[in-house]
Amino acid sequence: MAEATVTSAPTRSTSVSGWLRVYGVYAALVVVLVINLLFTDNFFAVDNFRIQLVQVVPVLVVALGMALVIGTEGIDLSVGAVMALAAAVIPLWLGYGVVPAVLVALVAGLVVGLVNGGVIAFIGVQPIVATLALMVGGRGIALVISGEQLKSIQNQDLRSLGTAEVAGIPLIVVIAAVLAVLVWLLVSSTTYGRQLVAVGGNRRAAELSGLPVKRVLITAYVLCALLASIAGVIGVARAGASVPSTLGNLIELSAITAVVVGGTPLSGGQVRVWGTVAGALLLQLIDATLIKHDVPDSYSQIVQAVIIVIAVFVQRGKGVRS
């Protein structure tokens, strides 16, 4: 006789730690703003916020894709390499105009995403290993394509992408905002988005429910790589140069941090798009605060590490076994 399960009053984990996990990042954002309001001169200036927003764009765009991948219980370490690849191919195609050059950069991302997703979904290689291969190899290919040369971008159309404004707001910030809304719509109200969350929540159950698990996984890695290549294009436009050797270096770590700090668990099954946006902003503002107070860069890295530890600690409360 199987044991009788009595309906117990559900003990919701949404106590303090549950609240912190979901809203902690917004609270932290407010705290950082208040601290700056009190202690930092000239922080609350339009120009400063404009700079912060412009600077956060690459990490934010990459983090949006990373959030999707992490939602499937995966991870993508190759995003920085994808940015480098995008940067490397742009100068080669810029002669045909901005549109073909950007399209080729996106195709480079698409290919990397297909390889990542295919290796993970069909061969069953662990995401961290599969994407590590392209993290190293992708940047290598980018360097080969570019001949390890820094290439200055003369094309004014592309350069203006980095400097143009829409109603006083930098164009790239508008692009990032639009992308965030699109990803949010994708996750919250499309069949694909809900299937992605289900695959991350319980892959075996998703398979037995007839979900196209492999397709969902591949699509997630493709979207992640596409967003990374957009970040690469933006990086080139802003710098006015293609520098595949440094563009996107270590950005995978910042992106993962933003996602985790934003309340998306690494164990998958959830994607917090606005939390991710807030997480990226939080990291950017903390960095800026420390810089403004002349704290050396090494300390700001330590601060980042502490934030990661706190974020993971807050998440740990989930999934207690009875």
Add this chain to the structure above:
Amino acid sequence: MTDDVRPPVLQAQGITKVFGGVRALSGVDFALGEGEAHALVGENGAGKSTLIKVLTGVHRPDEGQVLLGGEPRSFGRPLDAQQAGISTIYQEVNLIPLMSAAQNVYLGREPRTSFGLVDTRAMERDARELLDSYGIDVDVRRPLRTLGLGAQQMVALARAVSIDARVVIMDEPTSSLEPREVRTLFEVIARLREQGIAIVYVSHRMDELYEVCEKVTVLRDGRLVHTGDLADLPRLELVAMMLGRTTSEMSGSGVTEFGEEAHTQAAEPVLVAEHLTRKHEIEDVALSVRPGEVLGLGGLLGAGRSETLKAVAGAMPLDRGQVSLDGKRVRSGSVPAAIRAGVVLLPEDRKAEGIIPNLSVRENIVLAALPRLSRFGFTSRRKQDAVVRTMMERLHIKASSPEQPVAELSGGNQQKVMIARWLAMSPRVLLLDEPTRGIDVGAKAEVQALIDELAREGLGIVLVSSELEEVIEGADRMVVLKDGAVVAELNGEEITEERLMAALSTETALPADPGAPPEEASRG
């Protein structure tokens, strides 16, 4: 305890073990004589594995003691038991796949040269001699993983006995062996017994037990049901004891919520499955279900009931066999294809294979039907709500709201959510694997009544349950499985406990003698 003249080499007295309020073992006695092969049998949750874990030092008993060679012993950890001479061979070989067979046999006690280095030559020579002495023929220099599963198990066995074992515990040792390898294993067991080594043999395969073992201990629900000579015990009685029945006493009907009368059935089957075969799991299983019929799958633990359901639902790749619905063949090995055809599976392990814990009741219900509740890839909340409302009312799903996380519901309500997920797909055939396991009595009655109702509405249902009353009263027809193959089919009035047990205790052909028969040798 019995007329045993040999002193017991390993003995357990009054063992009680409680896990979080659940008694896994209560006052169990067990005695193993020198050179004896002792079968340990019982169904799911009988306490076999707990007893083994107590004997091998994995668990400490809450009450009672373990005696080795007459001395009370308390093993703090598994290694102590091993050093005291109790070795365990698990189903999954726990050796190091990349090391050679010889290295595995002598792992941690390698012979040394005078310089203190590993003497590989001596090690390989000794390993070869050891394996030869048991009639096991393997290349000891090859990495373990390149050997067949049977050979790996023999290496594990050789390692176990070479560490001065007095007792070897074998847990389902033949579950992944070829018939030829099974013969070798039995020969090795015979040799071990000649040397005075005692064997505890855990298996669901009745025929093997009767061939290998002289004694048997039957556990049920953590209690000792019977212990004694196996040869004296009729098979029917052994099966009855495992299932918690006596052959004379049979329970009456009316224990479950299933209706008395048979369902009215169409003549043509909706689902036909033929030749379902997967190595080591099921062998040439065939079944068919008519609309409005509840087909029960009978059998003991490990008979291949869940595997059969998985095969029909496309959730297990097949070596051979096909499933057709209304005469149309369904692509095998594909869950989506089976679902499109209208065949859906309620899996046995609700937590691991059923619910998506972080999603709400609503999202769990609509999960499979999501594409058809969407427009242009966008989900339609209106369509979802309509389906969810209907299902929650019809199945009496108790949740604070459709948005409550499904993980917070009771087991019974989670199970109803799973059923709702499939009913939302308007299936033709429902495969139910243990639909009432782990849910409370009230929910159990509701689920049983629901199965009845669904059949009356014309669904074909295949039911697997380890509770006898449930299959016997619920099924209109029953296919009985044993060791992965169909051994009997019972219709209507024939579905009784006596007939089921008779079918389960019939003798089937044991693996043939060494020098494998041609059809085995040609198997690819």
